[in-house]
Amino acid sequence: MTHSSSLTLHWIIDPLCGWSYGALPLLQATATAWPQQNVLHSGGLFVGYSRRRIDANWHKHVQEHDARIAQLTGAEFGANYREQLCRDQSVVLDSLPVSSAMLSLQQQDFTQALALLTAAQHAWYVDGKDVTQAKVLDELATKLAIEPALWQQATSDTAMQQAMTAIEQTRQLMAQHGAQGFPSLLIQRGEQYSNVPVNRFYGAPDALVAQLQQWLNA
Template structure:
């Protein structure tokens, strides 16, 4: 039975293909370490459905500017293969759904695997320059994480993608209800009350975020 002190949920709203979500990974990992059972991952669906787009020169210019800012504020590392190759590969279609569906399904199975998978997917994309929209790339990550074959088949199935699409719509409604804008967003829920945590104030300072959350939770 949950005690009064543990009756809360930390709703992390991210996207695997969002650079700012990548920069916020240490914050997410810190709250997950502090409260392993209270963290819930949500995908915002940055590139799904009609929002999917092919990498082109305009996108490359746009994302390069943001990546420089993300690196400056968060300390996130963007690898040479990502910057010089993946970001210039105009055959790549930006699609958040495959990685999002796998992450959300793994969360239903085991919270730790979901966060480990997210971290591996982000590293593959932003550091190694691997195209995580491709099933073979995601399957290789799952194998590296020793995720059981049966569980992975479920996480990468069409049914998982359909369920994820519905979950993303619910997440967008949650964001609209509580004034969360963009990715990453963090909502602290206690009962029916939600606090919209200003994640941007804590980039590069995971310990400060945990400290602030502890203060709010003890109030």
């Protein structure tokens, strides 16, 4: 593996973005190949004024996208998600609860942050559980054996405020380096950033790692 201390892989995702869910195996692959050098960023797809209630239009929109995501990435969309969650008009799409917990945990331990993201996306997209709800997230934290004091910190108002600031900075980072949409992957070496076309590697995590190694060794 290439271990350059100045190498950082910036993964810009959103927990409630289907394409980010489809890209999860890619993120897991780079985390295995470069365990110390991945950073998770939340793009804040549904935060602040972008939050929205699930309705018939949204349901139709995601149905089409999810079919395409499943086809290209092999991602699983469970029956509870398709038949229940996507039709539940009491659910408000809000990326902040998962994002802020993930970003807060990452300050202590990237592995735990990635585990939470993985569990939250599985809960949402496979089990059809509403991960915008504190109760659902608390259950995931218990399953992941996250230390209670750490979890309390990760779900605090302070963590939420810090996450909003971080999301703003992430949007600036994307604008500066021409990253569009979620997921995006920016590789940073020293002061230089390269934009990796993640969509070319859907369903092929090994190919992404091989390509990155080739670039990094060049």
